[in-house]
Amino acid sequence: MNVTITTIYDELRGFLDDHQVSTNETILEQHSKDESYHTPSLPDIVVFPETPEQVSAIVKVADKYNTPIVPFGIGSSLEGHVIPYDKGISIDFSLMNKVLEVREKDFLVKVQPGVTRNQLNKELKKYGLFFTVDPGADATLGGMAATNASGTTSVKYGVMRDQVRNLEVVLPDGEIMHTGNLAQKSSSGYNLNSLIVGSEGTLGCITELTLRVYGIPEHIAAARAAFPTVDDAVEAVVSILQAGIPIARVELVDEHSITQVNRFSETDYKEKPTLFLEFHGNEQGLNHDIEFTKEIVEDHGCKEVHFEEDNAARNKLWEARHNLAYAYMHLNPGKKHMVTDVCVPITELAGAIKFARKRIEELGLLGGILGHVGDGNYHTSLMIDMDDPEEMKRAAQFNEEIVEYALERGGTCTGEHGVGIGKMKYQQREHGKAFSVMEKIKLALDPNEIMNPNKLVHSKRRSL
Missing domain, CATH: 3.30.43.10 (Uridine Diphospho-n-acetylenolpyruvylglucosamine Reductase, domain 2)
Structure with a gap:
């Protein structure tokens, strides 16, 4: 030392x-x-x-x-x-991993930042409640707030920012503040909850979170629907949303990725662009939603749709979807998993996905596409050889191209993974004058730039 x-x-x-x-x-x-x-x-x-x-x-x-x-x-x-x-x-x-208080009648829970998503839901189940944000990984709630995580359920319940009622934060000078309260709404002061959520540790350390939780639905049904094309699948989602069907999850997995799912999870899904869907509600209302959804997907060319209401069958369906990243890694030993993340208006999603698939093939890369199509967010899972500079260069080029495609159409360089260092170079392009305002906020709260420097915004400590 x-x-x-x-x-x-x-x-x-x-x-x-x-x-x-x-x-x-x-x-x-x-x-x-x-x-x-x-x-x-x-x-x-x-x-x-x-x-x-x-x-x-x-x-x-x-x-x-x-x-x-x-x-x-x-x-x-x-x-x-x-x-x-x-x-x-x-x-x-x-070590700060305690569920401090469950206020079941207020639909609130107070936790320390090291509590993980699965740990919280195990505790909430005793009260007939659950926490909705599901990024796939069993991440800590402090980390999920820091990156404004979302995932498969955001189409119905919203993202991490929508669930935060109050945060305890240690500021860069060591002072402790609270950003909100327990009320369902407030018009008082600046919205510091939204400032800290998504700030990626650049403005302070989150040491406690008060979060909104929900009653466990009376009935849950899941479905898998295969379509001739990506366009058909995305248009079906738009029609489902326009019809007011309260869908809880709607995920798109492209044809190439379904092949990986079948090999890894030993399923026999039709190798076509596929929607994975889930519905929450009471049984009578859900039956109506399911029948209406069947009509809509069939109108958009769906030739095969399977609904699952049994808990084990539903879990198997979503395990196949969530294990897609592991499927790629397991079937491609020696390569590193690179996940991209952009978000576009829903009307631009089909074009964005087709563009991504075209460029994957033209650049000679290995990967598949999946998306939270209910909110226009999609990812590509690329398997790259970290020891091959040329392949790394092509992967970086691909990432830049899909980000530019998104920004040109009013989208964002990151829908849910955050900026970190990987997306810093796009911040000025995406935010314009607003980015300089962000830099001023950072310096006002953290003049010595000690909090996670060179993440989200640039620091004078080191030029990336």
């Missing part, structure tokens, strides 16, 4: 126990990466706080020595958010 890091380590040990501060090489390595393809980088120190007060004290030490801080949940991010390229202190929130 150099003198500064040794000094910081000694100060941290003044109020943290042995198990809460580490410079162990294995621990540092674990906190040097996420699940993305971005190059790892070691932090100097990893800390494991147990209380907001300890987080505050850690941040005050970092501020005192002008040392970077990178909040770390479970490392499931996909754009390099938690990689400490400026070194410093990685704050791991895994």
